[in-house]
Amino acid sequence: MSPVKACPHPGCSGTVTPTGYCLASGERVDPESGRHSAVVPAPGPDDAPAPDPAEPPPSYSSDDQEGSSQHWIVGPGPAAAPPPRPAAVTLPPEHPDPTVLPEITLLDRADSGSGDAAHPVPAGALPLPSGTLLAGQYRLVRPLGYGGMGEVCLAHDTKVDGRAVAIKMLHADLAADSYSLLKGERKELVELNHDGFIRVFNYGHHDGVGDFLVLQYVDGLNLEEVRARARERPEEFGHERFLEFALAYGVRILAGLAYLHAPERGKVYGDLKPPNVMHDGSTTKLVDVGSVRRAGAPGLTTSAYRAPSVGTHGESLPQDDLFSLGETLRTLCGLGATRHDLAELAALGPLDDPAAGHRGLGLVSLARALRRATRTRRADRFATAKEMEEQLRGVFRELRSLRTGVETFEPSPLFLQSAYALDGGLGAAPEVSRWAAPDAPDAAPRCPAPGPPEVARRLPVPRPDPDDDHHGELSRLSDDDPEALLQHTGDWRDSPEVHLLRCRLRLRVEPHDGPGALSAAETALALAEDAIGPARAPHDWRLDWHRGLLALARSRVAEARGHFDRVYAAIPGEYAPKLALGHCAEHLHRPHEALTFYEAVRLRNPSLGSAAFGAARARLALGGPDALAHAIAALNAVPQHSRHRTAARTAAVRILAGHARDAAGLGTAVRALAGLFSAHGLTDEQARVRMKAEVWGVAQRLIAPAEGTPRMTGAELRAVAERADPLLEFPADERALRKDLSRFYRGLALQAARDAPPRDTETPLAELLLDRAYAVRPFALRHHRDTPWPGKKIKNWIRNNTPTQPGG
Template sequence: MAGCPRSGCDGTIDEDGFCDTCGLEAPAPSTGSTPSTSSARTGTSSRPTAVTAWSTPTTSGATARSRRGSTRSTRRGLLGRGIVDIPSVPKRDPREAVLENPEVPENKRFCSKCGSKVGRGREGKAGRVTGFCAKCGHGFDFTPKLAKGELVQGQYEVLGCIAHGGLGWIYLALDHKVADRWVVLKGLLDTGDADAMAAAMAERRFLAQVEHPTIVKIFNFVEHQHGSTTTGYIVMEYVGGTSIKDMIKQLRTSADQTACLPLTQAIAYTLEILPALGYLHGIGLAYCDFKPDNVIQVEEQLKLIDLGAVRHVDDEDSPIYGTTGYQAPEVGKELPSPVTDIYTVGRALAVMTFPFDFHATYKSSLPGPAEQPLLAEFESYYRLLLRATNKDPLQRFGSAEEMRDQLEGVFREVAAAEDSQPRPGISVEFTPERRSFAVDKALDLVAVAASLPIPRVDATDPGAVFLAGVTAATARELIEELKAAPLQSVEIKLRLARAHIELGELADAKKVLNSTKTDPGDWRVSWHRGLAALADGNAGQARMAFESVYDSLPGEAAPKLAIAVCAESSGDMAEADRYYRIVWRTDRSYISAAFGLARALLVKGERHEAVDVLNSVPETSSHYVAAQLAAIRARTTIARSAGLSEQDLVVAGQQLTRLDLDDTRRAHAARELLESAHQWVDAGAPGTSGTVLGCRLVDEDLRRGLEHWYRTLARQAATRRDRIALVDQANRIRPRSWI
């Protein structure tokens, strides 16, 4: 076996063409005589693994777990979602796709019956392209059956081969009966294989139903006589772009040999493809063999190609096709289903974004953040991959739409991290914050429990209509009304538990939650357990509950906000900083995250960044003024402001002057600022020329300013005692004089 040509790798290339150490495919030879695998094609495939399903069909649990189906699966959007720019891929001249010397590479030759290697060279001699399998005796023939110029059904003129796939050769042809349009003919790789023939016939039946803008169009199914043998061909749309697999190969040829797609680009592609898979699932089909090879970009559109492995989800007889490293581990024991397709999407997304040996070492697992910096940098992305590729099908996303919703949130988070521009989105799972917390006071876990977002009501729940008609004005009245409900559904029990939490009746809330039975993967009970633990002051227990929700919903902001609160309450300011930062950087509607991030930064001594965060609260927020005042305090409070400068004081004074405040609030803020300035001057600050609120930064001026604001506060005081105390403060601070 040849050594791996990649720099720094001492592995060897096996007969399948992959390195046994780095796991990457060997770079293609660059000699001019080697035919290139065309990027303009309708289907390519690594060796598909044929599996005979022997088990009785099992319920995947997708319908029960997912609170929503795939009703939006036909919705399409632009590549990049308007969030990032995806480079356009020019449409190629179809003639450029034709292979000069079409042949199946030796490392791609396998027996279609038993999967053994066939047609391999020995002792320097090339392998046979026709013959019989040494293991099972089944015949093989890897030669193209159609020649250039041959006419199929008197309609399709063959121009040549453009690619080969796991189930057959792909030919480019002209349709002379329909405006000489370009079409593709897909035939069988081995016409003597009954399973392959059956798969093609099944494909014809399925694809007649398929009509989706992201799925390659099927025009016709024809037969052609080759001597005494009749071969079937599927006539489909020609897609003249570049496959995702070829994009990655091009990157590795021109740059780092382990290069992958930018994360935002790979996610954008996956977001575009998931509705197509959801469409297939909606009409009872499983795609079975999703991978980067089978997605082509042409101009600004994606196409899902190579539908040869598509099958009905309840088909117990047809052979199952998939690709090693992508196929879900339960396939073969259970039938393919929407959740096995979800697994392949997760695996393909990982392959697109970081290099790893997905054929062997990580055949059914993923490397961790310690091995892949990308996964350490984007925790939400890592958690999304873990859920999509969970070995337990019941723990995966329940539908393509559910995965798409969470991937959309991760996409916004990643894009915001790359350029620091917020990418807000509307959550399909949570309400907005019920109220902002810890804005102008210390963190209070009871208040947080009453402020965090709550799960949106599942409209399909039997109790949803009853909840919509609830009229109770208080939590106590609500409890009585819910207990008298004609049924006790999950939504009614969750609302009952929340009412108990609001009243501080935590034992009753936990009792209700313990009696609430949900399907595997339903995170709503865990969320309410977290709220109950927060109200009980147990941040550690609450965090465990919120972490499980984060695992299920990696694209949602609410779990990250809740985890940040738990970390702050436990004194882990590094973790609090990280999670508050993710939320605030992505979506500026979570005002609590801005104040939380500022608190974490101030504890860490990062005063100027805390000021920047508070100043980033938008003017449209009802807490804008509070944020501005907090920024002034963060900038100038002596106790927190090591390195306080004249510039800090001057800028803070200008900021306060611009604010539209009532008299009492302005007086308090002015007094605080001038007290900081006076302490700074009193500590021996150098000579200055600036002014703060009209006062020069000298002792006498600052004392006069403070005296003015103390007397202003005294006039506003609510009680005689407060007024006397403030007048005494004014008298103590006023400049000394003979009068």
């Protein structure tokens, strides 16, 4: 073979190996045109990333066909596209595990033993004749592929039951580097002990080929072949389910990278790309480990997947592996022509467009995860493989839930679940004061969103940083009494988490302490930023989270949205920033955007009452013929085991009652009320009276409106009562209905009297409720003079027991 020579490709500073590969680009050089051409067909503009022209070319590159495991031969001249490899793809059942993949079985494996007729070996394709026994143990069978550094051949181990192995060797023309490169690779391989990498069984030397490695043999489809197959036969991968499988590849690869990057090993993979990831059966392997080296050491890379931060000789750090994985997954998913297209795909702009659909948020989250992985500066990327894995798992759960409508729950690694439902008061029985205002029979019930300051106090709380000095104490704290907690932590040694805790506590005491509490919260946040330090603070999402809380506390919703959007960009797999963005969208009058965020959170974890209430409010705000049904469905989907189930069912009853315009609507509300009392946890007797007064009042307005034509007949009222739960004792005629309502209003008057503030110039609420009781009671010819109407007794009791102002 001819010696190594300069690459003739215009502008390329690399050299060409005897096998015709450019060490700078990792591509084969066309001997006729002198230009780079990939071994596999050149991808189109929508398929693969283009190298960044601003990136310097590396000194080393690898494109070993060990990575693609093709058993076809690259001859001289332009590279030919390999034919599709026959394989069977078995789609797995639906499963919430983010590592589940299809089963891929090659139908014509190189080690299938189907004979030379199936896999003819051209003359000169092997460095030694087929059948040669290497080192007295490994019998050569056929080539598996060529690459920039040499051959990979199939062999049988004659001393271990003839098992198939892969023999990797370097060309004799590279003998000057052969010993050092192969020895280094052997050392790295021997130390690897993870299922995500191929294993090294042995190593040896044979005259005519020099040093060689004996590797575990795997034969399947690499990710480039998987991508091509999924585009050609999308049904084999469940159509849009393929995006979830792409994340499963990412989660599996990250497990291997985390093992490699661990401080006790301190290595990088260096050359992560689709051809180097093999899917064989139900396993995935990183197959070309020749690029493994110590972090920061020079080594092999491939230009199209190399991070801009990699040194000119391939010096890589762990974040550079994460970049290469991000590019690999972006190419696999077909998201844009280059990584720079991810910015547009990750934008929030289209989310308020009803044509975009709620399921589009999963794609936005995926684009944001890959965009963070492929940022230009290392500091802007994920810090560790574990951090990236957590976010890919979260995006997987979101995609799956949006696609199937089925819960895909896993506890958040970064946030504690909030105890609050953020229901805007709709999840509790109406306050007694609700009956002080005149009825508006034709108006739909108002379902207000909670105010921004309330949202700021009740959004989920970030979990304490495990590396913080006070992690143990912070993890055990109860947040029931913010003022007591401020006192309790007053003498703690300062740390970022302690300052962030004080910031949140100041927000919670603000309703009592006034604007001074907000100023104190801002001071605590500034101290947290100083404690984190100028190098880390710009990349710490916790600071933006608390800035968003402070902006909400001051009702600066647009400003808060900007902070929460940056948090979403940093941790796109988490539900908490989407919940915060949903509330911001509500207050900015973007109901479809709000619904998009709420649905993504609600479907993933229906137990989160805040998302269910938000989705119900957004549905009603958007309107439409199915708005009420969708709103009620969202509330009823909150499961029985959720702490918010009673609030959600209470809200459903109130919404159904408020929207009832005929007997059918009333009947639905009555049945929901019975379920609330008997199965969904509303046991407080006073709350039950208020809920009955709400529903009975709707019935009274339908059968005897203040003006206009009745919308319900006596027969229809009787039919509603017959279908109701007998325990509810719903009245079957108008007279019984009025008697019940009068009794309820007298009960509410007593509640109002007990809770009444000191008397002022306005008519007390209790007396207004008694007036209602008088007005609604059935007509009677007379009352027994010795037994006056109970309302008179109650009214006298109210007058005698309501507290008065001094001097009143």
